[in-house]
Amino acid sequence: MKKTARLPLLVGAMIFPLALCAQHRQSLSPFSARFESHAHARLDERKQAIHDADRWLASDKVKHLSVSFALALLGKATAKQALKFDRAASTASATGATLFVGFAKEVIDDLDSNNIFSLKDLAADLLGVLLALALMSLAFY
Numbered sequence: 546m547k548k549t550a551r552l553p554l555l556v557g558a559m560i561f562p563l564a565l566c567a568q569h570r571q572s573l574s575p576f577s578a579r580f581e582s583h584a585h586a587r588l589d590e591r592k593q594a595i596h597d598a599d600r601w602l603a604s605d606k607v608k609h610l611s612v613s614f615a616l617a618l619l620g621k622a623t624a625k626q627a628l629k630f631d632r633a634a635s636t637a638s639a640t641g642a643t644l645f646v647g648f649a650k651e652v653i654d655d656l657d658s659n660n661i662f663s664l665k666d667l668a669a670d671l672l673g674v675l676l677a678l679a680l681m682s683l684a685f686y
Contacts, residue, residue, distance in 0.1 A: 588658055595661045606669040609647065613673030616643040621681060632686075636678060643674050 600606075620639030624630040630638060647670030655662035 592661050599663050599665055601665055606665065609666045609669035610673040613643050613647060613670040614677045616646060617674045617677035640674055644670060
């Protein structure tokens with residue numbers, strides 16, 4: 546495997562441990578540990594309630610799967626056709642870029658007081674990428 550094909554895989558390998566730590570009901574916000582007030586306690590309670598309401602089978606998960614599927618297809622086609630990457634490099638770059646976009650969206654969600662960082666959303670993103678890659682491998686693309 547070329548060195549350029551390894552970079553997205555390395556980035557993805559570094560991102561997912563961070564995602565696992567964030568799921569333990571702690572905000573990724575750098576200010577969360579500094580303020581121990583009543584308002585902060587209410588924020589934690591609200592985030593906990595949102596986390597408890599996060600279901601595996603929800604319309605949000607379908608959106609994550611669909612967008613990740615489309616981004617992976619588009620990313621692989623772009624890398625292969627426009628950038629002239631080989632099959633392995635285009636797969637790795639599309640996978641890494643798509644998973645990075647999903648992770649970044651979850652970080653942004655966590656910064657919103659009415660939303661959470663959801664591993665379930667990341668799992669839906671990963672499933673969308675895997676389905677896109679499976680479809681492309683069946684088409685020998």
